[in-house]
Amino acid sequence: MLPSPPGPLVGAAWRVSSETAPLREVLLCPPDHYRWIPTNSIVRRTLAGENQSPATAHLQAQHRELVHAIEQGGARVHLIAPEPQLPYMAYTRDSVVVTHRGPVLCQLERPQRRGEYAPLMDWHETHGSRFWRKSSTGTLEGGDIHIIRPGLAAIGASGGRTDHAGAEQLAGWLRAEGWEVRVEDFDEHFLHLDVLFCMAAEGLAVACEDVLDPAFLGWLRDHGIRWIPVPYRDAMQLGCNILALGEGRVVSAHESTGLNAALRAEGLEVLDPALSLFTAGGGGPHCLTCPLRRDD
Numbered sequence: 001m002l003p004s005p006p007g008p009l010v011g012a013a014w015r016v017s018s019e020t021a022p023l024r025e026v027l028l029c030p031p032d033h034y035r036w037i038p039t040n041s042i043v044r045r046t047l048a049g050e051n052q053s054p055a056t057a058h059l060q061a062q063h064r065e066l067v068h069a070i071e072q073g074g075a076r077v078h079l080i081a082p083e084p085q086l087p088y089m090a091y092t093r094d095s096v097v098v099t100h101r102g103p104v105l106c107q108l109e110r111p112q113r114r115g116e117y118a119p120l121m122d123w124h125e126t127h128g129s130r131f132w133r134k135s136s137t138g139t140l141e142g143g144d145i146h147i148i149r150p151g152l153a154a155i156g157a158s159g160g161r162t163d164h165a166g167a168e169q170l171a172g173w174l175r176a177e178g179w180e181v182r183v184e185d186f187d188e189h190f191l192h193l194d195v196l197f198c199m200a201a202e203g204l205a206v207a208c209e210d211v212l213d214p215a216f217l218g219w220l221r222d223h224g225i226r227w228i229p230v231p232y233r234d235a236m237q238l239g240c241n242i243l244a245l246g247e248g249r250v251v252s253a254h255e256s257t258g259l260n261a262a263l264r265a266e267g268l269e270v271l272d273p274a275l276s277l278f279t280a281g282g283g284g285p286h287c288l289t290c291p292l293r294r295d296d
């Protein structure tokens with residue numbers, strides 16, 4: 001079935017029909033109150049080695065590099081004001097995901113992050129955008145949601161962050177629009193599906209073959225998507241966690257040297273800000289960004 005045509009626009013025209021279409025506007029949050037707290041296996045490993053969170057000035061410098069890379073890639077960056085009680089607000093991917101019909105409010109699982117819904121709702125209201133849907137059962141986090149292309153999506157359901165109830169609710173809303181949606185189980189050790197898989201460009205993904213179910217890889221192949229393999233060790237340093245800008249550009253962490261070389265070998269322009277302080281907390285360029293508007 002073909003996806004249904006776009007509905008009437010309400011408020012700000014935040015629309016994303018594909019993770020690889022040219023990115024025009026994106027929401028980030030400065031890391032002024034960021035610190036490492038033990039919410040996932042990656043940051044727990046970091047904290048086991050270093051018990052001090054990085055200095056705010058260092059975090060801000062890396063975050064500014066990310067903002068510059070995205071602007072250099074042609075997108076407009078909006079910044080939401082960080083709140084002191086929400087250290088992980090910088091990972092704007094997780095609390096809201098923008099679809100072809102507009103923003104969907106997610107339902108974060110970790111108590112330390114649940115409050116993020118409030119500033120995000122206020123921000124969208126201030127910018128005249130109405131939520132298309134609000135997650136209201138189970139849990140749903142944006143890092144598990146992949147709008148692969150118009151009419152095709154994958155939602156990770158590890159049970160740790162996004163659970164089956166939350167994933168199936170969003171899947172149902174998209175399926176009612178004529179979309180094909182795959183709900184993909186994986187182990188919660190890996191936090192979000194975007195730690196293991198991200199789109200780089202139309203028809204090209206990056207994927208941790210060591211971990212992903214062969215059935216998922218087969219499903220990608222059947223839908224005409226090939227991938228650059230990323231080894232387990234690199235994936236756990238957020239080596240798969242990239243942001244496609246469209247028009248042959250991609251943002252990938254400077255530290256992901258092997259992947260960046262492979263992306264360049266594919267003919268992509270790689271913008272590579274240093275992001276080690278954020279990847280040590282469990283999130284890279286994909287997690288630190290919430291695309292608001294991409295071209296159709």
Ligand SMILES: NC(=O)NCCC[C@H](N)C(=O)O
Binds near residue numbers: 040043282283286
């Ligand atoms: N989409 C993502 O993978 N987001 C990263 C979130 C990391 C954050 N430290 C968390 O545990 O929620």
